[in-house]
Amino acid sequence: MPAHALRNPVAIVGMSCTRFGELWDRNVDDLLVEATLGAVGSVPGLELGQVDAFWLGTMTSGVSGLTLTRPMNIADRPVTRVENMCATGSEAFRNACFAVSSGAYDVVMAVGGEKLKDFGFSGLEMPSVPGDGTSPNLSAPAMYSMIVPSYARRYGLTEEQVKEAMTHIAWRNHANGARNPRAQFRKSVPKEVIARAPAIAGRLSVFDSSGVADGAAAAVIVRAEDAHKYTDRPLYVHGLALSAGAATGRNDDRYDYSDLPEVVNSSQVAYAQAGITDPATQISMAEVHDCFTPTELVLMEELGFSPRGQGWKDVLAGRYDLGGALPVNPDGGLKSFGHPVGASGLRMLFEMWLQFRGEAGDRQVANPAFGLVQNQGGSPGALVSAVSIVSDRAP
Amino acid sequence: MTRKLTGITSYGVYVPFYRLNRGDIGTSLGLPGLTGARPVAGYDEDSTTLAVEAARRTLRRIPGFAPAELWFATSRPAYLERSNASAIAMALGLPEELAAYDAGGAIRSGAGAFRAALRAPAVVTLADLRYGLPGSEDELLGADAAAAFTTGENPVAELLGGASRTMELLDRWRTPGAIRTRTWEERFGVEEYLEVVQAVAEAAAKEAGLEPSEIDHVVISGPHTRAVREARRRFDPARLAAGLADDLGYAGTADFGVRLCAVLDRAEPGQSILAVLAADGADAFVFRATPELAAYRAQGAERPGGVLPLGYPDYLTWRGLLDREPPRRPEVKSPAPPASWRNMRWKFSFTAARCAACGIRNLPPRRICLGCGAVDQGEPVAMRDVRGTVATFTDDWLSESVQLPAKVVAVDFDGGGRFEFEMTDAPGREVAIGDRVAPVFRLASVASNDIRNYIWKVRPHEEES
Numbered sequence: 001m002p003a004h005a006l007r008n009p010v011a012i013v014g015m016s017c018t019r020f021g022e023l024w025d026r027n028v029d030d031l032l033v034e035a036t037l038g039a040v041g042s043v044p045g046l047e048l049g050q051v052d053a054f055w056l057g058t059m060t061s062g063v064s065g066l067t068l069t070r071p072m073n074i075a076d077r078p079v080t081r082v083e084n085m086c087a088t089g090s091e092a093f094r095n096a097c098f099a100v101s102s103g104a105y106d107v108v109m110a111v112g113g114e115k116l117k118d119f120g121f122s123g124l125e126m127p128s129v130p131g132d133g134t135s136p137n138l139s140a141p142a143m144y145s146m147i148v149p150s151y152a153r154r155y156g157l158t159e160e161q162v163k164e165a166m167t168h169i170a171w172r173n174h175a176n177g178a179r180n181p182r183a184q185f186r187k188s189v190p191k192e193v194i195a196r197a198p199a200i201a202g203r204l205s206v207f208d209s210s211g212v213a214d215g216a217a218a219a220v221i222v223r224a225e226d227a228h229k230y231t232d233r234p235l236y237v238h239g240l241a242l243s244a245g246a247a248t249g250r251n252d253d254r255y256d257y258s259d260l261p262e263v264v265n266s267s268q269v270a271y272a273q274a275g276i277t278d279p280a281t282q283i284s285m286a287e288v289h290d291c292f293t294p295t296e297l298v299l300m301e302e303l304g305f306s307p308r309g310q311g312w313k314d315v316l317a318g319r320y321d322l323g324g325a326l327p328v329n330p331d332g333g334l335k336s337f338g339h340p341v342g343a344s345g346l347r348m349l350f351e352m353w354l355q356f357r358g359e360a361g362d363r364q365v366a367n368p369a370f371g372l373v374q375n376q377g378g379s380p381g382a383l384v385s386a387v388s389i390v391s392d393r394a395p
Numbered sequence: 396m397t398r399k400l401t402g403i404t405s406y407g408v409y410v411p412f413y414r415l416n417r418g419d420i421g422t423s424l425g426l427p428g429l430t431g432a433r434p435v436a437g438y439d440e441d442s443t444t445l446a447v448e449a450a451r452r453t454l455r456r457i458p459g460f461a462p463a464e465l466w467f468a469t470s471r472p473a474y475l476e477r478s479n480a481s482a483i484a485m486a487l488g489l490p491e492e493l494a495a496y497d498a499g500g501a502i503r504s505g506a507g508a509f510r511a512a513l514r515a516p517a518v519v520t521l522a523d524l525r526y527g528l529p530g531s532e533d534e535l536l537g538a539d540a541a542a543a544f545t546t547g548e549n550p551v552a553e554l555l556g557g558a559s560r561t562m563e564l565l566d567r568w569r570t571p572g573a574i575r576t577r578t579w580e581e582r583f584g585v586e587e588y589l590e591v592v593q594a595v596a597e598a599a600a601k602e603a604g605l606e607p608s609e610i611d612h613v614v615i616s617g618p619h620t621r622a623v624r625e626a627r628r629r630f631d632p633a634r635l636a637a638g639l640a641d642d643l644g645y646a647g648t649a650d651f652g653v654r655l656c657a658v659l660d661r662a663e664p665g666q667s668i669l670a671v672l673a674a675d676g677a678d679a680f681v682f683r684a685t686p687e688l689a690a691y692r693a694q695g696a697e698r699p700g701g702v703l704p705l706g707y708p709d710y711l712t713w714r715g716l717l718d719r720e721p722p723r724r725p726e727v728k729s730p731a732p733p734a735s736w737r738n739m740r741w742k743f744s745f746t747a748a749r750c751a752a753c754g755i756r757n758l759p760p761r762r763i764c765l766g767c768g769a770v771d772q773g774e775p776v777a778m779r780d781v782r783g784t785v786a787t788f789t790d791d792w793l794s795e796s797v798q799l800p801a802k803v804v805a806v807d808f809d810g811g812g813r814f815e816f817e818m819t820d821a822p823g824r825e826v827a828i829g830d831r832v833a834p835v836f837r838l839a840s841v842a843s844n845d846i847r848n849y850i851w852k853v854r855p856h857e858e859e860s
Contacts, residue, residue: 121724132738133730133839133848134759136815138803139793146787146805153828199800202789248765250815251758253807257787 003241005273006101009395010237012219013230014043017350020215020338021184028061028115028216029071035216035343036072036111043220043230048072051220052105054079057092057112058342060119060127068111085377086291087242088112089345090386093219094240100221112347113216114340136250141209143379144292145202150257151298155309163195163203165312166293170194170207170335172321173290177332179322179363184211184338208293213338217346219353224394233357235349238370239270239389249381260295262385263302263374271304274389276370279304283326284368285355287348289376289385290333300328303374303387322363330355330363345375345386356392369393402513402550402682404460405691407452408656409445409541410643411436412820413705417535423707424530433644435705436524436539438713438797439819439837439852442469443479445649446522447486447836449541454487454518455780456694457545464517465495466508470648471524472499473847475571482849483520485743486836488777500571502618505648506559506678509544513554513680516547523647526714528575532620538644542652551691552659552668552682556602560591561676566619574716581621588622588673593629595679596669603667603681610681611666612658614638616651617673626673637661638670664688700857703820713797727795729842740775745834745851747812748773756812778834782856783808785830788818795840798822806832806853820854831856 016038018031026034040048056068056079065079084091089112096110148166152159171191177183189207197205220230227234243266249255267279276282286303290296300311305326306319314320320328331337331351334344352371354360369391376385413436417429436445446467454460465487467480480495489495498504498511505521512519525537566584569576592615600607613634617623627635638654640661646653651672658668662684671679711717730742740746741759748760751774755766760773783806794801794817802818804826818826819837832853839848 119725128728130731130734132734132742134738134742134850136803136817137795137839138789138815139724139791141793142789142791142801142803145789146803149789149828150787199790200792201800202791246765250805251813252765253786253811253813255813257805 003269003273005239005395006097006237008101008103009224010097010101010221011224011227011234012237012349012353013222013227013234014039014046014220015218015350015353016042017182017217017347018215019182020211020213020340020343020347022117023214024117026214028058028067028113031113031115031214031216032068032111033071035113035218036068036109039109039218039220046107046220046230048074051077051107051109053077053099053108055092055096055108055110056081057083057088057110057345058114059083059085059088061113061115061342084384086289086339086341087345087375087377087384087386088342089217089347090373090375090388091242091345092342093346093349093388094242094386096221097237097240100223106222106226108221109218110221110346111216111218112342112345114342115214116212116340117214139201140379141201141204141292144295145204146257147294147298147380148203151294154256154258157312159203162294162297162312165297165315166203166208167191167194168315169290169293169296173329173333173335176322176330176363177336179361180332180337183332183336184213185332185336204292210291210334211336211338213340215338215340215343215347217343217350219346219349233392235353235356235390235392236394237388238274238391238395239387240273241266241269242384242386243269244384245382247378247382255381257380258298260298260302260380260383260385262383263299263376266385266387267303267374270387270389274370276389279372280306280326283370283372285327285330285365286372286374287331287333287351288328288374290329290335291339293335296328296333299374303372327365330360330365345373348373348375349388349390352390356390400550400553400685401548402546402554403544403552403659404547404550405453405457405545406656406659407449407456407543408653409448409452410434411440411445411539412700412703413437414702415705415707415710419707420530420535426530429535434538434540435710437820437837439839441473441838441847442471442522442524443473443482443849444836444838445524445539445541446483446520446543449522449543450483450487450518450520451779453543453545456691460545460547461516462489462493462518462545463515464512465489465493466498466512466517466519467496467522468498468504468508468648469522470500470502472497482743485739486849488744488746488779501675502648503672503674503676503678505651506672509652509680510557510678512544512546518543518545521649521652523649525645525647526574529711529716531575533576536620536644538646540643540646540649540653542649542656544652549687550685551688552684554680555604555667555683556599556681557679558595558598558602559676559678560594562587562591564675584619585622585625588617588619588677589626589629591677592626592671592673595677596671599669599679599681605667605681607669609667610634610669612637612662612668614651614654614658614668614670615673616654616671618645618647619673620645623673659684659688660692662688703822709798722793722799724793724795727840727842729844729846730848743849745778746775747778749776754811756808756810758812758814778808778812779851781808781810781834783832783853785826785828785832786813787828788826802826804832804853816851816853818854819852824855831858
């Protein structure tokens, strides 16, 4: 698949992210206003009127660009609403980058937000198309929990061994989130508590699942050559990839549920754009889509951070902990930062923004070279995966 | 002139797997002395799915049979106004050139459907769910079950004669939608039923050229417990034994069929059979087992599977008699009738598409093959009787299924093709990769607009060795 690096590289020059959580006192308008004004305000001298175009990512909180223009009182601007399931935030960002790189616009914004807590359900409700009623109707944790027996059988492990790695991931992402003032869950949880929690699907408990949260995040993007007009510490984009699978895995007996080929594809495309040949050593830190703990486990292999079948060992050895060789989800991840769908991809970038600017407080990773953001939507066998590579060095 | 033999050409019974101990009912309701267990249809079964399973078992034993008619009878129809027989016909994969009829409501409609089916090459399937208010006789002594027959030439049981009488006698009644069946006092009707049972037995035997006392096997079925008991007393117990052999309780509209099947499983070629349904009058049928019966039985029927214990609270919940707090999840969505209609051969007949270019099975059928990308190369392939293996699995506590956790399995079918299903008849089962499963026609859900979402699921399958 030809997917070239941007001919005109781009950079993020301003970002913001709201607190994530059960924000009963705020609606989606409030969240989008806070994130948008925050990102504009983070760029000295920039005013909203100087932003040429907007990409809004939201899955269930509104339709069309008007979801953003109405609360912001923006008029006469191109505003596009995008949706790609849980990768919606990354999709808003990716398309905004292309637009500014093309030269059509000079300053653009990607805004992502979601108001989930007004639905009143545990878990997500996916918008559904009328059908014949034969599509398997599984909850999201159930779909992802099917990774566990597949991974265990594939590598000759017991499900208990896989669960031990899952528990480590939940424990670490909770510990990281405890250090993050914007996170939904700011509490370390002992491994014994995590391991004992009652199941909601297969081997998964609530501790293995992302938080259902409200929140929004936004980025201001310009061409790299202009970045220093806005900030002395821009975050440069080195790779931008999206892979939408054929979504046939769940109907194809050749598919193994512990494979996420869309992640392999999107990461390899992004690595090629960024000139990365050995991600296990060249990536300094990663924000990945830990919607459920088994997802993060297999992502370590699909992204090339661990050899196949070895991810569980690397997880347990602390390789991906804060202070490990390749910190993963230093901000707490979907697990404890929370997962307001349309915002999550931009929230991951926001952690990169803080980390590369040295503003991550006691989560700070020392001297990062490349940061990776991986954001996905769907389920094993029917996935979209977006990968972005960022750095404080210009491409 | 030689007379063409016609009658029953194949038969089959389906008894759902769940068993409710009457002692559990007694403990809950303070009724001492209850023993035994009754069969209960699963939370995802109704009279339509029960009828499908009995008919599948029947049709499997007569390969290549092309019925001209399908008759379905039950006292608990899943739908009114629209046909349930059409869903049954589609789930059986029968061609559209078929007349499919419901004969619903009355228990006696079972005899009517049976009688109609005996005129033509036909399949008749009788199904019922027996329940009422907690502690009722229908609950305590009832059985959920289904029985089916095919009819035509070269029968295993030749029809020799029949007779009917009709009475306008209100011994029991239920209005549409009601749970409870009401009855008049049990002594009312006994003598009247005895009279008509005797009358039809004599008339049918006479038509068959027999005396009632010559008949080898006698089945007497009916909802009036006391009258049926008295009617049976008039016959030699040895002749009644076969029809009572598999007794699991009174199966309503299906009961007459279930007992006739039990006799057919035991009768010797040449023996005569009198089957009587006593309801709102009486219907009698006299058959003679033919030499074909032995060979037919030798090819083997569906082996009875293991049974699943069911607690009284779950039984009450499944029957809508105990309104429990639902999980906090979105409301179940109904299938869209136009989509169900477009995809009827997939949704009801479980017909996949095998790609003529690469051989891969596409479940569901699709225009562009998921294996090779060939366009419009799919050829229909019936998956109803294809076994499969569990590729991976989970328990879903957030499912919209009635019974939590829902057992969800990805199934790889023998010969190719994968689909994800709720595994039914598997509460508390420890599922493992590699477990064997077989498809069954069940209900996924019933939406708030009363649309019943019929789909194919899988159930555990014990391999024949």
